[in-house]
Amino acid sequence: MSKVEVSAIPLAQMRTHRSTKWRDFPGDVLPMAVAEMDFAIAEPIRALLLDMVSKSDLGYLGSVPEVATSFAYFAKKRWNWIVDPEQIHIVTDVGVGAVEVLRVLTTPGDKILINSPVYHNFSTWIDETHLTKVDVPFGDAQSGWAIDFAEIEKAYRSGIKVHLLCHPHNPLGRVYSREELLKFVALAKTYGVYIVSDEIHAPLTFSESEFVPFLSLGQDAQDVGITITAASKAWNLAGLKCAFALSQGPVMHAKLQELPEATHYRASLLGAFATATAFAEGSDWLDGALKTLDENRRFLKKILSEKLPTVGYEIPECSYLAWLDLSSLNVGQSPAEFLLNKARVGINGGETFGPHTGQFVRLNFATGQDVLEEAVNRILKAL
Numbered sequence: 001m002s003k004v005e006v007s008a009i010p011l012a013q014m015r016t017h018r019s020t021k022w023r024d025f026p027g028d029v030l031p032m033a034v035a036e037m038d039f040a041i042a043e044p045i046r047a048l049l050l051d052m053v054s055k056s057d058l059g060y061l062g063s064v065p066e067v068a069t070s071f072a073y074f075a076k077k078r079w080n081w082i083v084d085p086e087q088i089h090i091v092t093d094v095g096v097g098a099v100e101v102l103r104v105l106t107t108p109g110d111k112i113l114i115n116s117p118v119y120h121n122f123s124t125w126i127d128e129t130h131l132t133k134v135d136v137p138f139g140d141a142q143s144g145w146a147i148d149f150a151e152i153e154k155a156y157r158s159g160i161k162v163h164l165l166c167h168p169h170n171p172l173g174r175v176y177s178r179e180e181l182l183k184f185v186a187l188a189k190t191y192g193v194y195i196v197s198d199e200i201h202a203p204l205t206f207s208e209s210e211f212v213p214f215l216s217l218g219q220d221a222q223d224v225g226i227t228i229t230a231a232s233k234a235w236n237l238a239g240l241k242c243a244f245a246l247s248q249g250p251v252m253h254a255k256l257q258e259l260p261e262a263t264h265y266r267a268s269l270l271g272a273f274a275t276a277t278a279f280a281e282g283s284d285w286l287d288g289a290l291k292t293l294d295e296n297r298r299f300l301k302k303i304l305s306e307k308l309p310t311v312g313y314e315i316p317e318c319s320y321l322a323w324l325d326l327s328s329l330n331v332g333q334s335p336a337e338f339l340l341n342k343a344r345v346g347i348n349g350g351e352t353f354g355p356h357t358g359q360f361v362r363l364n365f366a367t368g369q370d371v372l373e374e375a376v377n378r379i380l381k382a383l
């Protein structure tokens with residue numbers, strides 16, 4: 001039994017929200033694309049923000065050691081991972097953090113490895129830093145999205161500078177195992193590759209899976225790795241703008257010291273204190289949110305098996321993004337376009353995440369079960 005019950009805000013109320021999820025589509029569309037949750041935020045964070053706003057405490061961001069100390073506290077408690085607060089650098093968001101870290105680690109033209117399908121902004125960060133993208137895709141769904149280590153080694157050997165990891169993985173919903181991560185570490189050490197691990201979804205790992213922080217893997221991982229993460233995904237605070245990059249050891253610590261000083265000040269005051277509160281006082285809410293998301297990922301499985309049994313869906317190990325194979329529905333080249341036009345369900349098309357997954361869509365299930373059922377009913381009716 002969770003100490004905090006987290007349930008979805010009713011759809012009519014969500015439709016008054018100002019975030020991009022609620023402005024991207026016309027009012028008759030069910031928006032299930034952007035990765036925000038339709039849940040009320042944790043009470044300690046709400047109280048903090050109300051207090052700051054009511055006191056007009058909205059100035060510039062100075063030193064906020066609470067972000068680092070609270071994350072170190074959370075990492076120890078949640079993952080038994082000892083983090084050095086001195087090696088945490090605040091950045092605006094994970095996107096800005098990734099771009100700034102890549103600027104430190106690379107020069108334009110360097111090769112960077114990704115594994116598609118993957119969070120689409122990996123490509124925008126690569127374009128922004130003028131790097132050359134090399135893609136070693138996962139195997140197909142039948143292979144369980146197998147990691148192609150042989151091709152990855154081949155790519156590393158060809159002179160990759162950075163391997164950008166999505167850990168846990170969006171949109172596949174998988175958590176890399178310790179063995180898989182150690183293989184990356186060994187290869188990275190051999191071929192002189194840096195690994196940047198985007199761990200924004202990590203606190204949302206479901207209890208049956210183990211999330212292994214990249215930098216907890218020991219000295220070799222610490223020599224090659226930088227992690228970028230935030231409280232924003234797990235506690236639903238994306239609009240507040242605060243994330244951080246961290247290292248664990250002298251080699252990468254020295255690299256992070258090269259981040260421009262201004263990177264810190266470009267995060268927001270509300271975001272930094274909300275982040276500190278999330279990690280320090282937000283675990284009960286997080287457990288409540290995970291319980292609701294666990295129910296939703298299973299509910300989605302149940303209604304899909306009843307109403308759209310040919311749709312492929314593996315229950316994800318983390319977060320709230322369902323990766324659905326719609327190829328059996330034969331709805332044309334872009335299932336996402338079909339769903340928007342014919343079912344009025346707004347969803348991310350698989351082509352956004354990589355060149356081989358056009359028949360997939362990504363559906364956000366951090367909403368009410370009534371909304372999930374309505375979405376499935378709309379799709380069924382449109383076929």
Ligand SMILES: Cc1ncc(COP(=O)(O)O)c(C=O)c1O
Nearest residue numbers: 035093094095119170198200243
């Ligand atoms: C893997 C991953 N990284 C980063 C982000 C975005 O983070 P931010 O808003 O802090 O840039 C997302 C958002 O969904 C994501 O899924």
